[in-house]
Amino acid sequence: MTVKPGIVTLRIPGPEHRARAREIVEATGLFRPEEVEIAEEVFESAALAPGTDYTPLGAFDEEGNLLGFACYGPTPCTVGTWDLYWIAVDPGAHRQGVGRKLAQWTEQRIAGEGGRLIVAETSSRGDYDPTRAFYEALNYEVAARVPDFYAPNDDLVVYIKRLGPPREIAND
Template structure:
């Protein structure tokens, strides 16, 4: 089941993030800042965090929010699955939930930012398998030779 974040989920999410070798300490710090903002102020709407729960255990989450200064563009800030539960369709379920959130919010675009590093190839392939396209890239962004990639999906939403 996918549900909204509860304050008690924060430590579990931090534990999941720490299991993923791809994430540096700075990445985890930023992710946890968004979790803390959402957990401490559930009425704010900048960040919407939903967790994937199975048999009472949180094993993944996504964080999505409307991009400032836009009327209908949403950023998927984070989508994470506990590596112990990988390859079970949890990431796909979370991504579909995020897409439904965008559609229900009358969103037009969903954007996802990531790196061109080889270690992120599975992440990029996941987005492409789910009909996201690279819509922008900036060379030498994160470091020399590491591009900043923006994946996007356009929703032909009749309400906008």
């Protein structure tokens, strides 16, 4: 699909956007087939029951075409930690602020739910340089790195962003 971002509208996508979400994930060229399947499953689950385990957010062009999406949800067994599970933008709309809009809306919504920490996991591979540059541009910081996590020479890089004031350290 040829995309023309123009004026971008943010709204919650529905299950009818599942195929387009998959197309966007595939078009990035970054994800293995099993990761594409998982992305589609997460999107569908989020779109069918937003706010249960996952919530989807979508960015749409003026003709109502999905340009990109994010899926986030509360991290089980934590207090106030939330995962940004997926964020992906059609390559035809990269570097036009769509990802930033989706991430900022995600942050606002998580903050509105009382969330205090966002976690986003990604890969150390060279083809993920733009992804890491994106998180760093949005003031996410690297909190952990697990060597060879995804595959030999493909580390897990864990980014975090704190939403509230910095944690107070007890002085006793």
